Amino acid sequence: xxxxxxxxxxxxxxxxxxxxxxxxxxxxxxxxxxxxxxxxxxxxxxxxxxxxxxxxxxxxxxxxxxxxxxxxxxxxxxxxxxxxxxxxxxxxxxxxxxxxxxxxxxxxxxxxxxxxxxxxxxxxxxxxxxxxxxxxxxxxxxxxxxxxxxxxxxxxx
Amino acid sequence: xxxxxxxxxxxxxxxxxxxxxxxxxxxxxxxxxxxxxxxxxxxxxxxxxxxxxxxxxxxxxxxxxxxxxxxxxxxxxxxxxxxxxxxxxxxxxxxxxxxxxxxxxxxxxxxxxxxxxxxxxxxxxxxxxxxxxxxxxxxxxxxxxxxxxxxxxxxxxxxxxxxxxxxxxxxxxxxxxxxxxxxxxxxxxxxxxxxxxxxxxxxxxxxxxxxxxxxxxxxxxxxxxxxxxxxxxxxxxxxxxxxxxxxxxxxxxxxxxxxxxxx
Numbered sequence: 001x002x003x004x005x006x007x008x009x010x011x012x013x014x015x016x017x018x019x020x021x022x023x024x025x026x027x028x029x030x031x032x033x034x035x036x037x038x039x040x041x042x043x044x045x046x047x048x049x050x051x052x053x054x055x056x057x058x059x060x061x062x063x064x065x066x067x068x069x070x071x072x073x074x075x076x077x078x079x080x081x082x083x084x085x086x087x088x089x090x091x092x093x094x095x096x097x098x099x100x101x102x103x104x105x106x107x108x109x110x111x112x113x114x115x116x117x118x119x120x121x122x123x124x125x126x127x128x129x130x131x132x133x134x135x136x137x138x139x140x141x142x143x144x145x146x147x148x149x150x151x152x153x154x155x156x157x
Numbered sequence: 158x159x160x161x162x163x164x165x166x167x168x169x170x171x172x173x174x175x176x177x178x179x180x181x182x183x184x185x186x187x188x189x190x191x192x193x194x195x196x197x198x199x200x201x202x203x204x205x206x207x208x209x210x211x212x213x214x215x216x217x218x219x220x221x222x223x224x225x226x227x228x229x230x231x232x233x234x235x236x237x238x239x240x241x242x243x244x245x246x247x248x249x250x251x252x253x254x255x256x257x258x259x260x261x262x263x264x265x266x267x268x269x270x271x272x273x274x275x276x277x278x279x280x281x282x283x284x285x286x287x288x289x290x291x292x293x294x295x296x297x298x299x300x301x302x303x304x305x306x307x308x309x310x311x312x313x314x315x316x317x318x319x320x321x322x323x324x325x326x327x328x329x330x331x332x333x334x335x336x337x338x339x340x341x342x343x344x345x346x347x348x349x350x351x352x353x354x355x356x357x358x359x360x361x362x363x364x365x366x367x368x369x370x371x372x373x374x375x376x377x378x379x380x381x382x383x384x385x386x387x388x389x390x391x392x393x394x395x396x397x398x399x400x401x402x403x404x405x406x407x408x409x410x411x412x413x414x415x416x417x418x419x420x
Contacts, residue, residue, distance in 0.1 A: 001162045020163035020205075023192075044193050045337070050259060056233075059259045062192050066163050067209060113258065131339065132257025 007071050009034070010078025018065050025049045027065035028075060036076040036105045040134070047133035050106035050113075051075050057113035059132070076105035079112070087157060088112055088150035097146030099137035107133050111147040119155055123148065158195050165207040169214055172206050173293055173316055179204035184316060186229060186268030189260050214267065214318060217241060222324050224248070228267025228317040236261060245286065247328040247346070251278050254332065256339050267317040270302070273309045273364065275395060276340035280365035281330060285346025285357030288322045296321075306363045325350045329419035331412045332360070335399055342400050343408035347375070347416035354379065356413055361394050361405045371413050381414040 006015040009032060016031050028034045028051070037060060040048030044062040051060045052074040079086045085093065088111050098104040107130075114121055114129045121129065126144045135143060162179070166172035176182045182204035185191060194200045208214060214229035217240050224244045226235060235241055236253035255261055255269075255278050269279040270290065283290065283299045290297045293316045302310050311317070325348040332344030341360035345368075348355050354375040356368040374383045389409045394402035 001160070003163060019160065021158045021160055023158075042196065044189065044260065047257070047259065056262045057259050058262055062188060063263065064163065064188070064192070064205075066165075067188070067207060069165075110258070129258055132259045 003066050005066050005069050007068050007073055009073045010075060020064070020066060022065045023061055024051075024053075024063045024065045024068050024073075025060035027068075028060060028073075034075050034077050038102055038105055040102065040106075045132075045134065046103070046106070047110060048103050048106040050109040050133065052109060052113065055116075057110055074109075076108060079108060086112075087153035088115070088147070091150030091153060092143075092146040095146040095149055096142045097138070098143075103133060103135045103137075107135065107143055107147075111150060114147060115151045115154055119151060121148065121151060158192075159198065159201045161195075161202055162204045163207065164204060165210050167210045169208075169211050169293060169316055169318060172208055172211055173314065175206045176204070176316075177314055179206070182206055184208055184271070186271070187231065187264040189256065189264040189268070190272050190274065191268070208267075208316075219244065220321065224322045224324055225319050226266055226322070227319050229265050230267075232256070232261035232264050232266070232269075233258070235266065244324050245322060245328060247325075247330050247348070248282055248286070248322065251282050251330040251346070254278065254334070254339065266320055270320065271309060271311060271317050273303055273307050274340070275306050275363055275365075276335070276342070276360045278330070278332065278341055278344055278359060281341070281344050281346040281357045281359040282322070283320060283357075284365045284367060285330070285348050285355050286322045286325055286328060287348075287350050287352050287355055288320050290317055291319045291321060292317055300367075303364045308364070323351060327420040329416040331415040331419060333408050333412060343405050343412050345409060345412040345416050347371075347413060347420060349379065349420070358389070358409050358413075361389070361409050363393070363395070368409060368413065375417065379417065379420075381417045384410060384414050384417065 001020045038048040040046035049061040126147050164175045183202040185205040185207045214227045216227045232252045232255045241249040288299045328348035330346045332341040343360040346357045356371040359365045391402040391406035394405045396402045
Protein backbone atom coordinates (compact mmCIF):
# COMPACT_ATOMS: atom_id res chain seq x y z
CA UNK A 1 0.00 0.00 0.00
CA UNK A 2 1.09 3.55 -0.52
CA UNK A 3 0.05 6.65 1.31
CA UNK A 4 0.39 10.38 0.85
CA UNK A 5 2.54 12.00 3.50
CA UNK A 6 2.97 15.70 4.15
CA UNK A 7 5.35 17.27 6.61
CA UNK A 8 7.56 20.28 7.07
CA UNK A 9 11.26 19.58 6.56
CA UNK A 10 13.73 22.30 7.51
CA UNK A 11 10.93 24.86 7.28
CA UNK A 12 9.68 23.80 3.86
CA UNK A 13 6.42 21.92 3.29
CA UNK A 14 6.94 18.62 1.46
CA UNK A 15 4.52 16.01 0.28
CA UNK A 16 4.91 12.66 -1.47
CA UNK A 17 3.32 9.30 -2.13
CA UNK A 18 5.30 6.66 -0.24
CA UNK A 19 4.98 2.98 0.60
CA UNK A 20 3.55 2.36 4.08
CA UNK A 21 6.78 0.64 5.11
CA UNK A 22 9.09 3.47 3.96
CA UNK A 23 11.38 4.50 6.80
CA UNK A 24 11.64 8.19 7.56
CA UNK A 25 15.39 8.16 6.89
CA UNK A 26 14.83 6.71 3.42
CA UNK A 27 12.15 9.29 2.72
CA UNK A 28 14.60 12.05 3.62
CA UNK A 29 17.49 10.57 1.65
CA UNK A 30 15.83 9.00 -1.38
CA UNK A 31 12.79 11.21 -1.95
CA UNK A 32 14.04 14.56 -0.72
CA UNK A 33 17.73 13.89 -1.54
CA UNK A 34 18.67 15.14 1.92
CA UNK A 35 21.59 12.75 2.21
CA UNK A 36 23.21 14.44 5.19
CA UNK A 37 21.21 12.13 7.45
CA UNK A 38 23.15 8.87 7.35
CA UNK A 39 22.21 5.24 7.72
CA UNK A 40 24.88 3.63 9.86
CA UNK A 41 23.76 0.46 11.59
CA UNK A 42 20.09 0.43 10.56
CA UNK A 43 19.41 -1.27 13.90
CA UNK A 44 18.71 1.82 16.07
CA UNK A 45 22.04 1.71 17.83
CA UNK A 46 24.50 4.09 16.16
CA UNK A 47 22.58 7.38 15.94
CA UNK A 48 23.99 8.44 12.55
CA UNK A 49 20.37 8.92 11.42
CA UNK A 50 19.45 11.27 14.29
CA UNK A 51 17.09 14.08 13.32
CA UNK A 52 14.54 16.18 15.20
CA UNK A 53 10.83 15.51 14.87
CA UNK A 54 8.69 18.20 16.47
CA UNK A 55 11.73 19.42 18.37
CA UNK A 56 12.76 16.04 19.77
CA UNK A 57 15.78 13.94 18.74
CA UNK A 58 14.81 10.61 17.20
CA UNK A 59 16.47 7.87 15.18
CA UNK A 60 14.98 8.23 11.72
CA UNK A 61 15.86 4.62 10.80
CA UNK A 62 13.39 3.48 13.45
CA UNK A 63 10.41 5.56 12.47
CA UNK A 64 8.12 5.25 9.48
CA UNK A 65 7.80 8.20 7.12
CA UNK A 66 4.06 8.06 7.59
CA UNK A 67 4.49 8.41 11.36
CA UNK A 68 5.91 11.87 10.70
CA UNK A 69 2.73 12.99 8.92
CA UNK A 70 2.04 16.61 9.86
CA UNK A 71 5.29 16.89 11.81
CA UNK A 72 8.01 19.48 11.82
CA UNK A 73 11.24 17.73 10.84
CA UNK A 74 14.74 19.19 11.17
CA UNK A 75 17.79 17.59 9.57
CA UNK A 76 21.47 18.54 9.45
CA UNK A 77 20.86 20.40 6.18
CA UNK A 78 18.71 22.93 8.02
CA UNK A 79 21.17 23.71 10.78
CA UNK A 80 23.50 26.23 9.14
CA UNK A 81 22.54 29.74 8.10
CA UNK A 82 23.36 29.40 4.42
CA UNK A 83 27.16 29.20 4.15
CA UNK A 84 27.60 30.29 7.76
CA UNK A 85 27.99 27.30 10.02
CA UNK A 86 25.85 27.00 13.14
CA UNK A 87 27.95 27.60 16.29
CA UNK A 88 27.71 23.88 17.07
CA UNK A 89 28.96 22.93 13.59
CA UNK A 90 31.76 25.47 13.91
CA UNK A 91 32.69 24.04 17.30
CA UNK A 92 33.02 20.55 15.77
CA UNK A 93 35.30 22.02 13.10
CA UNK A 94 37.38 24.04 15.56
CA UNK A 95 37.79 21.20 18.07
CA UNK A 96 38.50 18.40 15.56
CA UNK A 97 35.21 16.78 16.58
CA UNK A 98 35.17 14.67 13.45
CA UNK A 99 37.48 12.45 11.48
CA UNK A 100 35.72 10.42 8.79
CA UNK A 101 32.56 12.45 9.40
CA UNK A 102 30.07 9.63 9.01
CA UNK A 103 28.62 9.97 12.52
CA UNK A 104 28.87 13.77 12.53
CA UNK A 105 25.38 14.73 11.31
CA UNK A 106 23.84 12.58 14.02
CA UNK A 107 26.32 13.89 16.57
CA UNK A 108 25.44 17.51 15.75
CA UNK A 109 21.71 16.83 15.87
CA UNK A 110 22.13 15.08 19.23
CA UNK A 111 24.35 17.92 20.43
CA UNK A 112 21.63 20.46 19.65
CA UNK A 113 19.11 18.31 21.53
CA UNK A 114 21.47 18.05 24.51
CA UNK A 115 21.97 21.82 24.66
CA UNK A 116 18.25 22.46 24.28
CA UNK A 117 17.58 20.37 27.40
CA UNK A 118 20.69 21.49 29.27
CA UNK A 119 22.29 24.75 28.04
CA UNK A 120 25.53 24.31 30.03
CA UNK A 121 26.22 20.59 30.17
CA UNK A 122 29.18 19.16 32.06
CA UNK A 123 31.54 16.71 30.40
CA UNK A 124 29.89 13.83 32.25
CA UNK A 125 26.42 14.97 31.20
CA UNK A 126 27.51 15.19 27.56
CA UNK A 127 29.05 11.72 27.69
CA UNK A 128 25.87 10.25 29.17
CA UNK A 129 23.66 12.07 26.67
CA UNK A 130 25.74 10.70 23.77
CA UNK A 131 24.83 7.14 24.76
CA UNK A 132 22.92 6.70 21.51
CA UNK A 133 25.59 8.03 19.12
CA UNK A 134 28.52 5.86 18.12
CA UNK A 135 31.79 7.15 16.63
CA UNK A 136 34.46 4.71 15.46
CA UNK A 137 37.23 7.27 14.83
CA UNK A 138 37.60 9.93 17.46
CA UNK A 139 37.40 8.17 20.79
CA UNK A 140 34.73 10.78 21.62
CA UNK A 141 37.04 13.15 23.50
CA UNK A 142 37.01 15.83 20.84
CA UNK A 143 33.29 15.35 20.21
CA UNK A 144 32.61 16.03 23.88
CA UNK A 145 34.90 19.08 23.76
CA UNK A 146 33.10 20.29 20.64
CA UNK A 147 29.68 20.04 22.24
CA UNK A 148 30.76 21.88 25.39
CA UNK A 149 32.38 24.59 23.26
CA UNK A 150 29.33 24.77 20.99
CA UNK A 151 27.04 25.08 24.00
CA UNK A 152 29.12 27.97 25.35
CA UNK A 153 29.08 29.69 21.99
CA UNK A 154 25.32 29.23 21.65
CA UNK A 155 24.77 30.68 25.11
CA UNK A 156 26.97 33.67 24.28
CA UNK A 157 25.35 34.42 20.94
CA UNK B 158 10.99 -4.97 5.72
CA UNK B 159 7.99 -6.77 4.24
CA UNK B 160 5.09 -4.69 2.99
CA UNK B 161 2.21 -4.00 5.38
CA UNK B 162 -0.77 -1.72 5.70
CA UNK B 163 -0.41 1.24 8.03
CA UNK B 164 -3.47 2.44 9.91
CA UNK B 165 -3.45 5.31 12.35
CA UNK B 166 -6.01 5.14 15.12
CA UNK B 167 -7.43 8.31 16.62
CA UNK B 168 -8.43 6.60 19.85
CA UNK B 169 -7.88 3.40 21.81
CA UNK B 170 -11.31 2.10 20.76
CA UNK B 171 -10.55 2.75 17.11
CA UNK B 172 -7.22 1.00 17.47
CA UNK B 173 -8.86 -2.12 18.87
CA UNK B 174 -11.55 -2.22 16.17
CA UNK B 175 -8.98 -1.60 13.42
CA UNK B 176 -6.80 -4.42 14.68
CA UNK B 177 -9.82 -6.72 14.82
CA UNK B 178 -10.42 -6.17 11.09
CA UNK B 179 -6.84 -7.16 10.17
CA UNK B 180 -5.79 -10.76 9.52
CA UNK B 181 -2.45 -10.46 11.31
CA UNK B 182 -2.18 -7.00 12.77
CA UNK B 183 -0.06 -5.52 15.51
CA UNK B 184 -0.31 -2.36 17.58
CA UNK B 185 2.53 0.09 16.94
CA UNK B 186 3.46 2.06 20.06
CA UNK B 187 6.90 3.72 20.02
CA UNK B 188 8.19 1.11 17.58
CA UNK B 189 11.61 0.92 19.22
CA UNK B 190 11.50 -2.88 19.23
CA UNK B 191 8.76 -3.68 16.74
CA UNK B 192 10.26 -1.83 13.77
CA UNK B 193 13.78 -3.33 14.18
CA UNK B 194 12.14 -6.74 14.62
CA UNK B 195 10.23 -6.24 11.36
CA UNK B 196 13.41 -5.17 9.56
CA UNK B 197 14.92 -8.49 10.54
CA UNK B 198 11.75 -10.27 9.35
CA UNK B 199 11.27 -11.73 12.81
CA UNK B 200 7.80 -10.20 12.72
CA UNK B 201 5.81 -9.79 9.51
CA UNK B 202 2.42 -8.35 10.41
CA UNK B 203 0.10 -7.47 7.53
CA UNK B 204 -1.18 -4.39 9.34
CA UNK B 205 0.29 -1.95 11.83
CA UNK B 206 -2.19 0.02 13.90
CA UNK B 207 -0.39 3.15 15.06
CA UNK B 208 -1.42 4.27 18.54
CA UNK B 209 0.33 7.62 18.10
CA UNK B 210 -2.98 9.44 17.56
CA UNK B 211 -4.70 8.05 20.65
CA UNK B 212 -4.02 10.98 22.94
CA UNK B 213 -6.00 9.49 25.85
CA UNK B 214 -3.22 6.89 26.17
CA UNK B 215 -0.66 9.57 27.07
CA UNK B 216 -0.25 11.13 30.48
CA UNK B 217 0.72 10.78 34.12
CA UNK B 218 -1.70 11.35 36.98
CA UNK B 219 -2.18 10.69 40.68
CA UNK B 220 -5.17 8.61 41.66
CA UNK B 221 -5.19 8.49 45.46
CA UNK B 222 -2.19 6.41 46.48
CA UNK B 223 -1.48 5.35 42.91
CA UNK B 224 0.53 6.84 40.11
CA UNK B 225 -1.17 6.10 36.80
CA UNK B 226 0.88 6.23 33.61
CA UNK B 227 -0.77 6.06 30.22
CA UNK B 228 0.46 3.31 27.92
CA UNK B 229 1.79 5.69 25.25
CA UNK B 230 3.76 7.82 27.70
CA UNK B 231 7.39 7.86 26.62
CA UNK B 232 10.34 6.91 28.79
CA UNK B 233 11.63 10.49 28.45
CA UNK B 234 8.34 11.85 29.78
CA UNK B 235 8.38 9.48 32.76
CA UNK B 236 12.04 10.26 33.43
CA UNK B 237 11.41 14.00 33.36
CA UNK B 238 8.08 14.08 35.17
CA UNK B 239 7.94 16.08 38.41
CA UNK B 240 4.93 13.96 39.41
CA UNK B 241 6.91 10.73 39.03
CA UNK B 242 9.97 12.19 40.77
CA UNK B 243 7.93 13.17 43.80
CA UNK B 244 5.81 9.98 43.98
CA UNK B 245 8.19 7.20 42.90
CA UNK B 246 11.69 8.56 42.20
CA UNK B 247 12.94 5.02 41.54
CA UNK B 248 10.57 4.79 38.58
CA UNK B 249 11.85 8.06 37.10
CA UNK B 250 15.42 6.81 37.56
CA UNK B 251 14.59 3.49 35.89
CA UNK B 252 13.02 5.25 32.91
CA UNK B 253 16.05 7.54 32.57
CA UNK B 254 18.30 4.51 32.16
CA UNK B 255 16.43 2.82 29.31
CA UNK B 256 18.31 2.68 25.99
CA UNK B 257 19.54 6.11 24.96
CA UNK B 258 17.97 9.58 24.68
CA UNK B 259 16.51 9.02 21.20
CA UNK B 260 15.02 5.67 22.21
CA UNK B 261 13.56 7.27 25.34
CA UNK B 262 11.96 9.97 23.20
CA UNK B 263 9.95 7.36 21.27
CA UNK B 264 9.70 4.24 23.41
CA UNK B 265 6.66 3.83 25.64
CA UNK B 266 5.81 2.03 28.86
CA UNK B 267 2.89 0.19 27.25
CA UNK B 268 5.00 -0.99 24.35
CA UNK B 269 7.78 -2.12 26.65
CA UNK B 270 5.64 -4.25 28.91
CA UNK B 271 3.51 -5.68 26.09
CA UNK B 272 6.72 -6.76 24.35
CA UNK B 273 8.01 -8.35 27.59
CA UNK B 274 11.64 -8.51 26.57
CA UNK B 275 13.39 -10.59 29.24
CA UNK B 276 16.04 -7.86 29.59
CA UNK B 277 13.72 -4.84 29.61
CA UNK B 278 13.68 -2.55 32.65
CA UNK B 279 9.99 -1.77 33.08
CA UNK B 280 8.92 -5.34 33.97
CA UNK B 281 11.02 -5.04 37.14
CA UNK B 282 9.11 -1.88 38.07
CA UNK B 283 5.70 -3.36 37.29
CA UNK B 284 6.34 -6.48 39.38
CA UNK B 285 8.54 -4.88 42.04
CA UNK B 286 6.05 -2.12 42.76
CA UNK B 287 3.06 -4.50 42.49
CA UNK B 288 1.46 -2.46 39.72
CA UNK B 289 -1.79 -3.19 37.92
CA UNK B 290 -1.89 -3.25 34.13
CA UNK B 291 -5.15 -1.80 32.85
CA UNK B 292 -6.24 -2.94 29.41
CA UNK B 293 -9.26 -2.25 27.24
CA UNK B 294 -10.83 -5.38 28.76
CA UNK B 295 -9.70 -5.79 32.35
CA UNK B 296 -7.12 -5.09 35.03
CA UNK B 297 -4.24 -7.54 35.35
CA UNK B 298 -2.12 -7.89 38.52
CA UNK B 299 1.61 -7.58 37.94
CA UNK B 300 2.27 -11.11 39.17
CA UNK B 301 -0.10 -12.45 36.50
CA UNK B 302 0.98 -10.21 33.62
CA UNK B 303 4.41 -11.51 32.61
CA UNK B 304 4.31 -15.15 31.53
CA UNK B 305 7.49 -16.09 29.67
CA UNK B 306 10.00 -14.85 27.09
CA UNK B 307 8.16 -12.16 25.10
CA UNK B 308 4.89 -13.56 26.44
CA UNK B 309 2.31 -11.80 28.58
CA UNK B 310 -1.23 -12.48 29.75
CA UNK B 311 -2.50 -10.12 27.02
CA UNK B 312 -4.85 -11.59 24.43
CA UNK B 313 -3.97 -10.85 20.80
CA UNK B 314 -6.67 -8.18 20.60
CA UNK B 315 -6.01 -6.69 24.01
CA UNK B 316 -4.52 -3.21 24.36
CA UNK B 317 -2.62 -1.89 27.38
CA UNK B 318 -4.28 1.40 28.35
CA UNK B 319 -2.35 2.36 31.48
CA UNK B 320 -0.25 1.06 34.33
CA UNK B 321 -1.20 1.90 37.89
CA UNK B 322 1.67 1.92 40.39
CA UNK B 323 0.86 1.93 44.13
CA UNK B 324 3.24 4.48 45.67
CA UNK B 325 5.76 2.56 47.81
CA UNK B 326 7.26 3.69 51.10
CA UNK B 327 10.70 3.20 49.55
CA UNK B 328 12.01 1.76 46.32
CA UNK B 329 15.16 1.62 44.26
CA UNK B 330 16.22 -0.01 41.01
CA UNK B 331 19.75 -1.04 40.20
CA UNK B 332 20.91 -2.63 37.00
CA UNK B 333 24.04 -3.99 35.47
CA UNK B 334 23.56 -2.72 31.94
CA UNK B 335 24.85 -4.29 28.79
CA UNK B 336 27.43 -1.65 27.84
CA UNK B 337 26.25 -1.49 24.22
CA UNK B 338 22.47 -1.74 24.40
CA UNK B 339 21.83 -0.61 27.99
CA UNK B 340 19.44 -3.53 28.35
CA UNK B 341 19.68 -5.11 31.79
CA UNK B 342 22.10 -8.02 32.05
CA UNK B 343 20.47 -8.07 35.46
CA UNK B 344 18.22 -5.43 36.98
CA UNK B 345 16.62 -5.55 40.42
CA UNK B 346 13.80 -3.44 41.81
CA UNK B 347 13.46 -3.52 45.60
CA UNK B 348 10.43 -1.88 47.17
CA UNK B 349 8.71 -1.55 50.52
CA UNK B 350 5.09 -1.73 49.51
CA UNK B 351 1.75 -2.13 51.24
CA UNK B 352 2.12 -5.78 50.21
CA UNK B 353 5.44 -6.11 52.09
CA UNK B 354 8.93 -6.04 50.64
CA UNK B 355 9.08 -7.01 46.98
CA UNK B 356 12.19 -7.88 44.99
CA UNK B 357 11.73 -8.18 41.23
CA UNK B 358 14.51 -9.35 38.92
CA UNK B 359 14.73 -8.65 35.19
CA UNK B 360 17.39 -9.69 32.70
CA UNK B 361 18.36 -12.81 34.58
CA UNK B 362 15.62 -15.23 33.60
CA UNK B 363 13.23 -15.88 30.72
CA UNK B 364 10.86 -13.39 32.29
CA UNK B 365 10.85 -11.05 35.28
CA UNK B 366 10.60 -12.97 38.56
CA UNK B 367 10.45 -12.30 42.31
CA UNK B 368 13.30 -13.38 44.58
CA UNK B 369 11.14 -14.66 47.45
CA UNK B 370 14.02 -15.62 49.76
CA UNK B 371 15.32 -12.04 49.42
CA UNK B 372 11.86 -10.68 50.17
CA UNK B 373 11.56 -12.78 53.31
CA UNK B 374 14.98 -11.71 54.58
CA UNK B 375 14.35 -8.03 53.87
CA UNK B 376 10.92 -8.25 55.47
CA UNK B 377 12.61 -9.04 58.78
CA UNK B 378 15.58 -6.70 58.38
CA UNK B 379 15.56 -4.13 55.61
CA UNK B 380 19.30 -3.79 55.13
CA UNK B 381 21.76 -4.98 52.52
CA UNK B 382 23.45 -7.23 55.09
CA UNK B 383 20.21 -9.17 55.45
CA UNK B 384 20.98 -10.62 52.03
CA UNK B 385 24.41 -11.95 53.05
CA UNK B 386 24.66 -15.62 52.20
CA UNK B 387 21.48 -15.63 50.14
CA UNK B 388 21.47 -16.37 46.44
CA UNK B 389 19.13 -17.31 43.64
CA UNK B 390 19.59 -20.58 41.77
CA UNK B 391 21.35 -20.37 38.42
CA UNK B 392 19.08 -23.10 37.07
CA UNK B 393 17.08 -21.83 34.08
CA UNK B 394 18.72 -18.40 34.11
CA UNK B 395 19.75 -16.81 30.82
CA UNK B 396 23.12 -17.55 29.29
CA UNK B 397 24.62 -15.65 26.38
CA UNK B 398 27.90 -14.12 25.24
CA UNK B 399 27.50 -11.38 27.81
CA UNK B 400 27.08 -13.46 30.96
CA UNK B 401 26.72 -17.07 32.10
CA UNK B 402 23.79 -18.19 34.24
CA UNK B 403 26.06 -18.39 37.30
CA UNK B 404 27.32 -14.87 36.67
CA UNK B 405 23.77 -13.60 36.37
CA UNK B 406 22.76 -15.42 39.58
CA UNK B 407 25.59 -13.68 41.41
CA UNK B 408 24.62 -10.33 39.91
CA UNK B 409 21.09 -10.69 41.26
CA UNK B 410 22.48 -10.64 44.79
CA UNK B 411 24.84 -7.77 44.05
CA UNK B 412 22.18 -5.62 42.38
CA UNK B 413 19.64 -6.41 45.13
CA UNK B 414 22.09 -5.27 47.82
CA UNK B 415 22.84 -2.09 45.91
CA UNK B 416 19.13 -1.43 45.50
CA UNK B 417 18.47 -1.89 49.21
CA UNK B 418 21.36 0.44 50.00
CA UNK B 419 19.95 3.01 47.57
CA UNK B 420 16.46 2.93 49.11
